[in-house]
Amino acid sequence: MSAALSPVAAGDNGEPLIRWDWIGHNSDIITQALNDHLVLSIVPVVLGLVISLPIGLLCARYRWLYAPVVGLTSVLYAIPAIALFVVLVAFTGLTRTTVMIPLTLYTLSVLVPAVVDGMDSVPEHVRQAATAMGFGTLRRLVQVELPIAVPVVMAGLRVATVSNISLVSVGALIGVGGLGQLFTDGFNRDFTTPIIVGIALIIALAIAADVVLLVVQRLLTPWARAGSSRRAARRAVRAEPAMPEEAAL
Amino acid sequence: MNAILDAIRWFFHGEQWHGTDGIPHRLSEHLWYSGLAFAITVAIALPLGLLLGHVRRGRAASFFGFSVIASANGARALPTLGLLILAVLVTSSSLVPTLIPLIVLAIPPVLVNAYTGVQQVEPGLRDAAEGMGMTGTQVLWRVEAPVALPLVLLGLRTAAIQIVSTATIAAYVGLGGLGRFIVDGLKRQEYSSTAGGAILVILLAFLIQFVFALLRRVAVSPGLRRTS
Numbered sequence: 001m002s003a004a005l006s007p008v009a010a011g012d013n014g015e016p017l018i019r020w021d022w023i024g025h026n027s028d029i030i031t032q033a034l035n036d037h038l039v040l041s042i043v044p045v046v047l048g049l050v051i052s053l054p055i056g057l058l059c060a061r062y063r064w065l066y067a068p069v070v071g072l073t074s075v076l077y078a079i080p081a082i083a084l085f086v087v088l089v090a091f092t093g094l095t096r097t098t099v100m101i102p103l104t105l106y107t108l109s110v111l112v113p114a115v116v117d118g119m120d121s122v123p124e125h126v127r128q129a130a131t132a133m134g135f136g137t138l139r140r141l142v143q144v145e146l147p148i149a150v151p152v153v154m155a156g157l158r159v160a161t162v163s164n165i166s167l168v169s170v171g172a173l174i175g176v177g178g179l180g181q182l183f184t185d186g187f188n189r190d191f192t193t194p195i196i197v198g199i200a201l202i203i204a205l206a207i208a209a210d211v212v213l214l215v216v217q218r219l220l221t222p223w224a225r226a227g228s229s230r231r232a233a234r235r236a237v238r239a240e241p242a243m244p245e246e247a248a249l
Numbered sequence: 250m251n252a253i254l255d256a257i258r259w260f261f262h263g264e265q266w267h268g269t270d271g272i273p274h275r276l277s278e279h280l281w282y283s284g285l286a287f288a289i290t291v292a293i294a295l296p297l298g299l300l301l302g303h304v305r306r307g308r309a310a311s312f313f314g315f316s317v318i319a320s321a322n323g324a325r326a327l328p329t330l331g332l333l334i335l336a337v338l339v340t341s342s343s344l345v346p347t348l349i350p351l352i353v354l355a356i357p358p359v360l361v362n363a364y365t366g367v368q369q370v371e372p373g374l375r376d377a378a379e380g381m382g383m384t385g386t387q388v389l390w391r392v393e394a395p396v397a398l399p400l401v402l403l404g405l406r407t408a409a410i411q412i413v414s415t416a417t418i419a420a421y422v423g424l425g426g427l428g429r430f431i432v433d434g435l436k437r438q439e440y441s442s443t444a445g446g447a448i449l450v451i452l453l454a455f456l457i458q459f460v461f462a463l464l465r466r467v468a469v470s471p472g473l474r475r476t477s
Contacts, residue, residue, distance in 0.1 A: 017339075078454045080414030083447035086431055090252035090444060162325045169328040173421060173435065180330055187334045187422065195338065199331040206326035 022193045030182070034201060037178025040171065041164040041205075044100045048107025048160060055108075056115025057141070066116060073109035081106075081170045089174060099171040106167070107160040114156025118149030147221065154217040158210055165206045169198070179205075256444030265445075270429070272449065279416055279426035279453070282344075286351040286412045291405065294356045298363025298404075302397070303389045317364050321357035329354060329415050337422040347419045354415060355408040362404025366397025398469050406461040410454055417450050427453070 023030065059066040084102035092098045122145045130144045169180030177184070182198035185191075218225065259265065265272050301317060304310050329350060336346040370393045378392045394401075420428025430446025433439075 075455070075458065078410050078458050079451050080410075080417055080454060082414065082417055082428070082431060083450040083454075086435075086443050086447040087253070087451075090256075090440065159322075159325065162322070166326050166328045169330050170418060172330060173418070173432070177330075180328065183328070183331045183334050184421075187338065190338060192335065192338050195331055195335050199328060199335065202328045202331070203326050 017192050018196055019193045023197060026194075030197060030201070033179045033181055033198075034205070036176075037165070037168055037180075037202070037205065040096060040099055040168045040176070040178050041103065041161070042209075044103035044164055045107050045157070045161050047100075047104045048111055049157065051104070052108050052111035052115055056112045057119065059112065060116045060119035070113060073105075073112055076105050077109035081167050082173060085171060085174050094175050096176055098174065099168065099176045103164050103167060107164065110160040110163075111153070111156050114153050115149070118152035119145060121152050122148045150217060150220050151224070154213060154220075158213050161209045161213060162206045165209060166202055169202060252440050253444060255441040256448060259441040259445040260448075275425060275427050275429055276449070276453075279413070279428075282348065282351070282419070282424065282426055283409070283412045283416050286348050286355065286416070287409055289348070290352050290355040290359060290408055290412070293352070294359035294408075295363055295401070295405075298360040299367055299389065299394060299397070299401075301360075302364040302367025303385070303393060314364065314368065317360055321361040324354060324357040327354065330418055330421070333415070333419055333422050344424070347422060347424050351412050351415050351419070355412045358407040358411065359401075359404045362400045362407070363397065366400030366404075367393045369400075370396045395470055396473065399465065399473060402461055402465050402468070406457065409457050409461070413453055413457065414450070417446075 055069065059069055079102075081102055084105075085098055088098045088101055092101070126144060126148065127140070130140045135144065168178050169183060171177035172180030172184045175181075179198040179201050182194035186194035186198075260272075268274065298317070301310070301313050332350040332353070333347060336350055340346040367389070374392060374396065375388060378388045383391065416424065416426050417428035417431065420426055420432040427446050427449045430442050430449070434441070434443030434446060
């Protein structure tokens with residue numbers, strides 16, 4: 001990959017922090033890295049959501065499951081990403097899978113508690129009303145409980161998505177890092193432009209993903225807009241620190 | 250699976266246990282960098298978080314609160330590897346610039362959890378303390394801080410683990426520590442060293458979790474443990 005990059009002035013004396021012409025000359029490499037990055041970070045989020053929904057629902061129903069499951073996921077969460085990547089190399093090689101498995105596990109450890117908390121956020125009287133109206137268990141779950149749980153689950157989903165987007169770049173150490181490749185590349189050639197481009201794009205990607213998820217949440221919960229949006233906003237700010245766990249790297 | 254067995258065998262080579270590239274030396278380096286970064290982080294973020302949570306009245310306070318939480322969410326998006334490399338390339342020296350990203354990334358969890366912990370103390374409890382004649386400082390130290398302790402500890406644990414794992418990555422830009430085994434192993438294609446280093450880092454992360462679980466058990470008031 002580095003062979004394809006344009007030559008660089010040696011040394012950092014007088015070298016500007018960003019060389020804009022480099023960006024123009026290497027736009028296809030940057031686009032490729034961005035695409036890779038998107039796949040590497042979003043696929044684990046989707047997988048994590050698909051896996052954590054049934055697990056979370058089971059834990060919400062059978063409480064005794066919750067403590068051991070959360071214990072397990074929080075232990076996994078504490079393992080630094082680079083260590084997991086490296087251990088997995090023995091099984092899956094230097095492939096995308098090696099990067100995506102740990103990210104899926106991190107997503108699980110954020111989303112399983114989020115799903116359980118979301119189910120807990122359903123008021124008991126709503127559940128009883130649904131039952132009284134003749135809703136069966138499955139229909140009540142899909143049409144009543146899950147929609148009410150959406151804001152809490154979405155809060156978890158946003159945390160997981162944003163931390164995945166920044167974590168993918170660590171994969172560059174084993175050669176699968178999306179935009180992280182720009183970091184190692186810049187380091188090898190003592191050249192700051194790709195590094196700054198990489199950081200800027202990762203932050204932009206994280207913000208964009210966050211905005212998309214917010215829009216999705218708004219579309220999924222039309223009733224939240226109807227009420228006093230001010231109170232909802234205040235509640236959202238207060239609900240935010242309900243997941244104080246930060247991503248371990 | 251063989252590769253993992255190789256890594257386990259790697260631990261029992263005599264050469265792994267002495268010299269600059271031995272496990273004891275690398276471990277002590279790792280603990281030294283991490284400990285330094287952690288101490289600085291705590292010194293900055295913990296008093297600030299407790300104080301911001303304590304002073305909750307007024308527009309300025311709520312603005313600060315909002316920016317604390319926003320900064321924490323924003324910090325999640327920052328790619329550590331990029332920051333580390335940038336810091337090293339721009340300053341072209343080693344220890345201090347590598348510590349800065351470590352600290353910057355560890356401050357938000359401590360700050361947010363201390364802030365939320367104090368802020369979420371039940372108003373009735375605070376009123377009762379004031380009604381007993383406690384001054385503001387006494388309320389903070391005797392009521393709010395102990396009640397906030399579980400969250401504060403959670404923030405400290407998150408920061409500690411974050412620092413230990415970022416310090417591992419910092420080996421890539423030339424810092425010592427356990428990350429050296431991983432980075433050098435990858436470079437020389439010696440998988441046993443890489444995996445051995447990874448296992449050590451994982452054990453260290455588990456140890457930190459265990460220490461904080463212990464701290465929680467010892468330091469948190471029994472009355473609080475029952476409810477949370």
